[in-house]
Amino acid sequence: MTEELLDQALVEEATKKSGLIWVRGGGVPALDAPGHGAPSRALWHVWHDGAACLVGDGPGEQPLPGLADGGDAVVTVRSKDKGGRLISWSAKVVELTPTSPEWEAAVGELKGKRLNAPDGEAMPQRWARECRVLRLEPSGTTAELPDGSLAQPPLPTPATTRRPIPAALPRLLLKRRKRR
Structure with a gap:
């Protein structure tokens, strides 16, 4: 029980502090090795309410290949200071329904972290129309x-x-x- 709580705390703290996470959809942690399934992809995210939230699959946004609602994913988190792999954890992928309370809360957090958005304040409406907002919930x-x-x-x-x-x-x- 104590080890599970420590793992959960490490997943949360490492993922909160990391600007990027490496995500591979449809993966199983035991198979987290080269040559198994699709390659991992670096994705920007926000840690919100116990899960990593992502936005993508729309024009001008990051692609989210292999991440399907109800599917599994393997998330590898890097250390913010050294950049090396810190922890790898399995997650359940949950696609949020646009304009639901969960979606609104996640988008509120994501909106503040999105850099160089072409549409500024209209970004949430574009995400609702053209993109997917996903939660990667740790499966333990x-x-x-x-x-x-x-x-x-x-x-x-x-x-x-x-x-x-x-x-x-x-x-x-x-x-x-020579000038120096």
């Missing part, structure tokens, strides 16, 4: 963090191209060093 189990790296190779994209560096660049860089 935490997972052991793996020892090794969970780095995945980047997804292929035509946007990444490499060109030779300009011939004058080394001279420009050396001039800056």
